[in-house]
Amino acid sequence: MSYFLTICTFAVIYAIACLALNIRWGWGGQFDFFVYGLVALGAYTDAVLTLPPQPKDNTGLTYILGLRLPFVVGAIGAMAVTAAISLIVGAIALRQLRQIFFGIMTFASVLILAAVIENAQFIVNGYTGVYGVPQPFAGVLDLSFGAYRWFFLGLCVVVLISVYAILQRIFWSPAGLVLRAVREDEFAAAAFGYNPYRQRLKAYVLGGAIAGLAGSLLIGYITAFNVDTWSPIETVLIFAAIITGGSGNNAGVILGSFVIFGLITQGTQFLPAIPGLGGQTGAVRAIAIGLLTLAFLRWRPQGLLPERHFTVFRRRWPRSLLPTRADNGAATPQ
């Protein structure tokens, strides 16, 4: 039961990170690798805001700030920092670079971030990282260990639902529609008065803020964080979830993240050991995710739940919008 709770909590946090990348990749068509770096940056930011001041004795634990702020402030701070960093990276990378070249620049950005954090000991204790980060609301609630785990899962689910609700509003709005038009053809979008650079940058920053939120939940759960916990490879897993679930479709992306994370990365742990290949479940898992992603790209690139479209028939628009009898024959209801 305890293990099941852990999987669920990780899967929900992971789903929030997937929604963040979906804004960039699914809606905006940006081949972004920076997203997992932003999850990490959000985690570190949350840590230094909520931890008590750095201990004076010689424990070797060094970090900046240590403001002992409550979780909510830590999470907001994490979102602000990741949004700001996204604005800087996006403002440079989105200007000229597209597709794989954009991907290379964002990949490099993660490596730079990792190198800085690893080597500048004073920021977040270098390679060893921070630990003992206070858990959200743990001090206020005073729950037993088991009850708190249920509470934390509930907190993550509430955050996921809120993020989903906001992103659904954006998807079914002119803002979301124009962003998808920029993805499809930016020159045509510019020809109709929309600044493609500005539209892309908006999506990039919004995605960054949500990745930061996922990071602050992540460190609130595991309470310790170091450079080993995050690598560019993690972003590939997020891409796998988006491709499997359905690029552009928020619900699909959540489904995809549960499939990839819940079933494959965690489910394979229950597989019997392969004779002669003991301890290779990690490799088997990576192969399974790779094959699944390739199969989707080949046979069902739109994913389990494809991107949805505006139509007078499917959305609940007012009656006055619905076709009159005269053109009903011509239109094709679905």
Next chain:
Amino acid sequence: MSALLEAQGVTKHFGGVAAVEDFSMEVPSHSVTGLIGPNGAGKSTLIEMISGSIAPDSGIIRFDGLEIQGLPAHRVSRYGLLRTFQLAREWPGLTVLENVMVAALSPGEVGLARSVLRPRRTRASSEDAIRRGREALDEFGLLHLEDELAGRLSGGQKRLLEFARLVLASPKLVLLDEPFAGVNPVMGAAVQDAIRRLVDRGIAVLLVEHDLEIIEALCSKIVVMAMGHQIAEGTMSILRSDSAVLEAYLGA
């Protein structure tokens, strides 16, 4: 009466090659102006400069009293100067209805904060875009395809979709870059019809086209371009007897 669009001494070099050299012309409002010339005359470069895709090296482009040379494409478009491309540029992964919705919306309606914090207004924007978009689709005979992905339309249907998008953005002038390319003769008649409909709405047109019969049928004024220069302008009957035009086209 002053011209709607005016180019003065516009020049653009690519490396050592002068694509457009000291080019001047005027496009009046409420009519179709033709821009013709042999391949390599610089017509496309000129269109790109007027629409803001590339900046001229020198010269002035004035639209509706404002100097627009060097402005980015989205700014030029907001002044009411729209363009189409040689290849139809629909948004292929969006439906036909969504394509016209984007054209019916305006940059002020696409804020992220607005879409989260002002759901009623956002919804009203979408509804209005759907309503106006469907009217335009009906006018251009595409309403039965509204839920189809735009990428799946035929070449001619994509052209009509472009016209539906154009009228929704209510421009003052549209630049049509070879709108008959890749369109079969039957659809060609529909495209001619669509151009006349733009003029009926008070929209001026600058038409780049190779087919001189179409140019003669549609245009009240024709500008001839060769080697980056304007070599003649006037009506078709005048141009037919112009030796410079004959030389450029026939090498005679």
